[in-house]
Amino acid sequence: MASPDAVFKALADPTRREILQLLRAGPMPSGEIAARFPSAWATISRHLAVLRDAELVTTERNGSSIVYELDTTVFQEAVEHLLNWVQPRGSNAKRRS
């Protein structure tokens, strides 16, 4: 399981969030992803490695290309994480004036 730290760090970069948005349309090989961005392929490849370490994407080799796919399970965890924070801890939590 990926650490919350890795997940939030991965989400902190706008390029990586764009990559995730892109993958919502479906799985895509590394080269095709890189072609959509102005950065060098190597740069995108490292962003993908960060996303993979955070377990936000999974990879599968398909012949000579490596296909990236969105993994929504970690998103679910992140969402639950945030939802827990939204609910104040004490059910009767009222601020004192």
Add this chain to the structure above:
Amino acid sequence: MASPDAVFKALADPTRREILQLLRAGPMPSGEIAARFPSAWATISRHLAVLRDAELVTTERNGSSIVYELDTTVFQEAVEHLLNWVQPRGSNAKRRS
């Protein structure tokens, strides 16, 4: 409204997430927050500034102290942001083998 970038960047630091967790119990002045962490007060103060810029917390002066309070509205936005990503874009989105 805070940018998603500011919000995710703010959440990317473990110390800042701990501060947020702490504030779930209720509002707390800066000094009291700083006292719970090993870092210097000035360091915590800057973390608080980052959280304030991201609009994850609000501040209110109370005499000589400044009280920080969790603002859950931005959390809601962040959660919705993530939830949108979880749902694949096409309603009939099936991966092709």
Add this chain to the structure above:
DNA sequence: TTGGTTATTAGCTAATAAGCTAAGTAGCTA
């Protein structure tokens, strides 16, 4: 105003991370 308390900002150092080019790895075809 002087002093004490509370908190932020400035200025520095060290670590982290994003960007690049170039080199290396892995698979396919012949």
Add this chain to the structure above:
DNA sequence: TAGCTACTTAGCTTATTAGCTAATAACCAA
């Protein structure tokens, strides 16, 4: 095997940021 394509890793530079101490600001009390 060699050569080609697809992709990642290494090495470097630059920018950002977390940490510190010291200086500054804001408030209260005498």
